[in-house]
C-alpha cells in the first residue's frame with residue numbers, strides 16, 4: 001500500500017485524490033489524516049517541508065509536492081495518461097497545472113492572512129494576491145473554449161483551483177464575467193472523481 005498524508009480541505013490533496021480515482025489506484029492508497037499545524041516527527045520525515053500532500057510509495061520513498069505525486073501515480077497505470085507524454089499537449093497541460101496551482105497558492109495565502117487577528121492583516125497584500133487570482137481566472141476564461149477534450153492534469157488542477165476559490169473565497173464570486181469557464185467547471189464537476197472529492201471543513 002502507498003500512504004497519502006492529507007488534510008480534508010486542501011486543493012493540492014484534492015488533485016492527488018482525483019488523479020488516484022481517475023487512474024484506478026485509489027484502493028492501493030492508505031489515507032493518513034495529518035494536522036499540518038501539529039509538530040510531528042514522522043510527518044516531517046515524510047515531508048521536511050511539513051506540507052500535505054505527501055505520498056510514501058510502496059517502495060518506501062517519500063514524494064512531494066502535488067505535481068510530483070500526480071505524475072508518479074500517472075506512471076503506475078496503463079490507461080490514457082493524464083500527463084501527455086511529449087510535445088505541445090504536454091507543455092499545455094503542465095502550464096495549466098502551474099496556473100491552477102498558482103491560483104490555489106494565492107487563495108491559500110489569502111485564507112491564512114484573513115485568519116490572523118484584524119490588526120495583523122495587510123489589506124494591500126490581500127489585494128495583491130486577489131489580483132493574481134483575478135488575472136489567472138481571466139486567462140482561463142480566455143482559453144475555456146479549448147478545455148473540451150481529453151482530461152489532463154491541467155484540467156484536474158483547474159477544476160480543483162476553481163472548487164477551492166468557490167469554497168474559501170465565496171465573496172470573490174469568480175463566476176462573474178467568466179461564463180465559459182463556469183460552464184466548463186459545472187460540466188467537469190460532474191465527473192465521479194470530482195464529485196467524490198468536494199472540499200469540506202474538517
Ligand SMILES: N[C@@H](CCC(=O)N[C@@H](CS)C(=O)NCC(=O)O)C(=O)O
Nearest residue numbers: 010012036050051052053065066067
Ligand atoms: N506546492 C505544494 C503546496 C502544498 C501546500 O501548501 N499544502 C498546504 C495545505 S493546503 C500545507 O500543507 N500547508 C502547511 C504549511 O505550509 O505549513 C503542493 O502542490 O503540494
